[in-house]
Amino acid sequence: xxxxxxxxxxxxxxxxxxxxxxxxxxxxxxxxxxxxxxxxxxxxxxxxxxxxxxxxxxxxxxxxxxxxxxxxxxxxxxxxxxxxxxxxxxxxxxxxxxxxxxxxxxxxxxxxxxxxxxxxxxxxxxxxxxxxxxxxxxxxxxxxxxxxxxxxxxxxxxxxxxxxxx
Numbered sequence: 072x073x074x075x076x077x078x079x080x081x082x083x084x085x086x087x088x089x090x091x092x093x094x095x096x097x098x099x100x101x102x103x104x105x106x107x108x109x110x111x112x113x114x115x116x117x118x119x120x121x122x123x124x125x126x127x128x129x130x131x132x133x134x135x136x137x138x139x140x141x142x143x144x145x146x147x148x149x150x151x152x153x154x155x156x157x158x159x160x161x162x163x164x165x166x167x168x169x170x171x172x173x174x175x176x177x178x179x180x181x182x183x184x185x186x187x188x189x190x191x192x193x194x195x196x197x198x199x200x201x202x203x204x205x206x207x208x209x210x211x212x213x214x215x216x217x218x219x220x221x222x223x224x225x226x227x228x229x230x231x232x233x234x235x236x237x
Contacts, residue, residue: 133156140162
């Protein structure tokens with residue numbers, strides 16, 4: 072029995088060490104230079120196409136320029152005479168100054184934060200729950216039941232400041 076185990080161990084060891092010697096590579100080089108050249112030309116053309124592709128906003132609609140200029144006039148960055156509906160250098164420099172004064176980057180195109188601060192952000196009036204939402208001020212603390220107010224204070228970790236709990 073001992074010799075059988077020893078023989079089996081030798082056979083398994085030999086099989087493990089000889090397996091890499093019989094392995095073959097699956098990667099094959101192209102048969103001709105022509106197919107390599109064709110692949111290279113295709114990738115070069117694809118990269119040239121992506122270089123020509125222009126990304127981002129390139130111009131602003133005249134109606135939107137007028138809205139931006141009116142907001143800049145309201146914020147005292149433009150005068151009424153400068154609001155002409157054209158995205159000219161005066162409007163661009165006023166927008167850049169507005170963005171710089173707020174600590175934002177001064178790009179040529181308006182930043183979304185700047186547009187929101189100017190009151191020109193997205194309109195959510197057609198949202199699903201916009202008509203049923205309540206944007207009223209919260210009720211005064213005196214109208215909240217004492218037990219509920221104590222629960223709020225406890226959850227906030229300010230129970231001692233609110234007079235403790237029951």
